[in-house]
Amino acid sequence: MTDDRSDPEPGTPRIGRLTVVTVTYSPGAHLERFLATLPHATELPVTVVMADNGSTDGAPEAAVASHPEVHLLRTGANLGYGSAVNMAVQRYLADDDAEYFVVANPDVQWGPGSIDALIEAAGRRPGAGALGPLIRDPDGTVYPSARLQPSLIRGGMHAVVGSVWKSNPWSAAYRQENLAPSERVVGWLSGSCLLLKRSAFDAIAGFDERYFMYMEDVDLGNRLAKAGWDNVYVPAAEVLHDKGHSTGRDPARNLAAHHRSTYTFLADRYPDWWQAPLRWTIKAALTARSGAVVRRSRRRQAKGPR
Structure with missing residues (x-):
């Protein structure tokens, strides 16, 4: 480690040893790639905490x-995901005075200097509670990981027509697809890879554990923003994400979970008694759509690969 890292410039976060939290559930070969590429992501010494949700593959x-x-x-x-991350933070970071820690999926492959680029951006943006990198899919395309918060109209139309009308304007606006990558404040960042400020994470009590899977990162970004923290997209940092390695095992179950999480998120944003008809309408629409997509998914599974 160089001298300027042990005695950082003013504004540079002081991190003696960086903790990286990942949640595992039979991650297979992804985990070894995650660990093999991690040393290229930062010059800092690293501790990796695997919060394991019941792996059976020995990885x-x-x-x-x-x-x-x-x-x-x-x-x-x-x-x-969120509950496992919270447990890891409580068990391993309780006595850690580092200002930041990383949360990442085990199917991430780290780009050179990616974590250091996030930490450098954190030094420039002390109001950031979460910072996220540019994420590439395995084919090299940029995944729209930095998005606006899903308003009722924008998010609702994205949910309803997004799967059948790919180029619809609501999805494009929500996913920020037409913006060139630039460092900026966004509504929320993909939970597949985040640098989190410990004080911000603690201030909002971490991830909301009602979300088993999906929407926990949208909710985190929303609550950080409401508490006065920024969610900052940092495309100077790049990672590759082979998403869906575990969620793809039971597509029907996971589609249903996505719709349940979406209802939880939206119902929280419209909690007043006089908004009950709106909640009923949202629930009915999501239940109907969930039933349709789950049935379609099960038919495809029954037919098997073509």
């Missing part, structure tokens, strides 16, 4: 045996 145990910086936390059940 977390193999990682602990091969990588001395890796720790395995067995959550005791499949708690979901």
Whole structure:
């Protein structure tokens, strides 16, 4: 480590050792790629905490045996993403005075200097509670990971017509697809890779544990913003995300979970008694759509690969 890292410039976050939290659920070969590329992402010494939700493939145990910086936390059940992250933070970061930590999926592959670029951006933006990188899909295309908050109209139209009308204006606006990558404040950032400010994360009590999967990152971004923190997109940092390695095992179940999480998120934003008819309408629409997409998914599964 160079001298200027041990004695940083004013405004540079002071991080002695960086903790990276990842949630594992039979991650397979993805986990080894995650760990193999991590040293290229930062010059800081790193501790990796795997919050394991019940893996049966032996990958977390193999990682602990091969990588001395890796720790395995067995959550005791499949708690979901946010709950597992919260447990890891409570168990491993309770006495850690580092200003920032990283949360990332185990199917992320780290670009050179990606974490350091996020930390440098945090130094420029002390009001940022979360910072996220540019995320590429395996084919190299840029995934729209920095989005606006889903308003009732914009988010609703994206949900209703997004799957059948790909170029619709509501989805394009929500996903910020037509904006060139630039460092900017956004509504929320993909939870697949985040640099989080510990004081901001603690101030909002971390992830909302009602979300088993999906929407927990949208909710986190929304609550950070309401608490006065920024969500900052940092495209100078790049990672590759082979998304869906675990969620693809049971598409029908996960589609249903997505709709339940969407209702939880929207119902929270319209909580007053006089908004009850709106909540009923949202729930009815999401229930109908969930039933349709789940049935379609099960038919496809029954037919098998073509």
